[in-house]
Amino acid sequence: MDMLGGLTPSEFLRDYWQKKPLVIRQAFPDFQCPVSADELAGLACEEGVESRIVIENDDGKPWQLHNGPFSPDRFSSLPEQDWTLLVQGLDHWVPDIADLLEHFRFIPNWRLDDIMASFAPKGGSVGPHYDQYDVFLLQAQGHRRWTFGGHCDHTSPRVEGTPLRILSSWDGEETVTLAPGDMLYLPPGIGHHGVAEDDCITLSVGFRAPTVDDILTGFTDFLCSQSDASDHLNDPDLKIQDNPGTIQPDVVDRLETVIREKLEARRQLALWFGQFSTAPKSMDIVVPAEEPASTGDVAEAIHAGEHLAEAIRAGEQLRWNEGSRFAYYEFASETALFVDGEQFLLKGDAQPFAPLLCSGARVDMPTLARLSEDEALLGLLTTLYNQGSIYFE
Numbered sequence: 001m002d003m004l005g006g007l008t009p010s011e012f013l014r015d016y017w018q019k020k021p022l023v024i025r026q027a028f029p030d031f032q033c034p035v036s037a038d039e040l041a042g043l044a045c046e047e048g049v050e051s052r053i054v055i056e057n058d059d060g061k062p063w064q065l066h067n068g069p070f071s072p073d074r075f076s077s078l079p080e081q082d083w084t085l086l087v088q089g090l091d092h093w094v095p096d097i098a099d100l101l102e103h104f105r106f107i108p109n110w111r112l113d114d115i116m117a118s119f120a121p122k123g124g125s126v127g128p129h130y131d132q133y134d135v136f137l138l139q140a141q142g143h144r145r146w147t148f149g150g151h152c153d154h155t156s157p158r159v160e161g162t163p164l165r166i167l168s169s170w171d172g173e174e175t176v177t178l179a180p181g182d183m184l185y186l187p188p189g190i191g192h193h194g195v196a197e198d199d200c201i202t203l204s205v206g207f208r209a210p211t212v213d214d215i216l217t218g219f220t221d222f223l224c225s226q227s228d229a230s231d232h233l234n235d236p237d238l239k240i241q242d243n244p245g246t247i248q249p250d251v252v253d254r255l256e257t258v259i260r261e262k263l264e265a266r267r268q269l270a271l272w273f274g275q276f277s278t279a280p281k282s283m284d285i286v287v288p289a290e291e292p293a294s295t296g297d298v299a300e301a302i303h304a305g306e307h308l309a310e311a312i313r314a315g316e317q318l319r320w321n322e323g324s325r326f327a328y329y330e331f332a333s334e335t336a337l338f339v340d341g342e343q344f345l346l347k348g349d350a351q352p353f354a355p356l357l358c359s360g361a362r363v364d365m366p367t368l369a370r371l372s373e374d375e376a377l378l379g380l381l382t383t384l385y386n387q388g389s390i391y392f393e
């Protein structure tokens with residue numbers, strides 16, 4: 001398979017990633033869409049699944065947005081054409097969709113947002129717009145005509161009377177029609193408009209990066225959750241001042257010291273970011289195991305039968321929960337493993353466990369079996385299993 005159209009992942013990152021669009025014909029040859037339009041509609045009726053319907057002309061109003069969950073009869077009241085159903089986080093709900101992510105592991109786990117699916121009958125689109133995310137638009141079923149190009153930002157003119165940010169007076173630079181298996185990569189800020197040519201499903205593999213606001217508020221919230229956050233500024237050396245209204249420069253010096261000390265804590269920053277970037281998007285995604293395993297159960301499953309090989313043959317493959325996020329950070333003498341917003345510090349012989357667990361959704365079982373002879377690691381594996389982040393396939 002030639003997912004990047006003849007480019008190596010390094011060439012793609014060097015020449016296209018965050019830089020310019022790329023059309024890849026037959027990125028996924030003979031692609032069979034793992035979900036049907038009916039299944040998407042079914043998901044959009046479920047509580048806990050984020051879904052939206054966008055209607056281009058809704059009783060005369062342009063580009064109207066309706067948020068799910070929907071009742072099943074909502075779908076019979078939709079117009080013949082010119083609407084779109086969007087289902088967010090499809091990778092969390094459909095294992096075959098989650099498996100597509102294995103093809104994108106050349107991008108760090110922490111950058112992944114999710115896979116969104118859109119279904120549209122002929123003429124359906126979400127309007128011309130730009131996104132803040134990097135996205136791979138994989139045509140999964142039917143055909144979509146994409147027009148794209150030109151850098152847009154918050155100053156780009158927008159259509160009035162819609163809650164969506166639809167570009168007005170935008171023309172695009174290039175037009176292509178994508179068939180099943182074709183893919184279009186778009187960096188953030190590039191205007192695009194994809195119109196369904198027939199009943200059409202598109203999968204958007206989206207990659208996010210935190211905003212400065214996310215970083216500042218996220219990190220300060222993290223610092224404020226630490227035990228010393230309730231300490232007060234002290235001033236045992238307070239001196240008489242001419243005017244009680246003056247805020248003396250040394251007060252600002254003290255404030256600066258507090259902030260500087262916190263910001264210099266690079267370790268804290270790494271720990272916060274690992275937790276932040278692996279946090280589940282919603283509480284419905286990581287559901288604790290129904291029957292919590294004792295350490296012994298997991299050991300049994302890993303070493304099931306006489307030996308591990310037998311366990312693998314029997315299908316005892318350990319894998320990430322769809323929607324679970326794994327990452328790690330290597331400090332000088334320990335490794336922090338982050339799973340679904342939780343942090344685990346590994347030392348010594350346990351350190352190789354982090355890269356092993358984070359490299360892809362299916363864990364290399366022979367290596368894991370070797371490492372998990374260690375009691376503490378087996379305990380960690382049990383915790384991950386019980387919190388719903390891993391399961392036996």
Ligand code: SIN
Pocket residue numbers: 084117118125126131135192194202203204
């Ligand atoms: C769609 O699939 O219709 C929209 C995806 C996008 O433009 O980001």
Ligand code: CO
Pocket residue numbers: 129130131192
């Ligand atoms: Co878009």
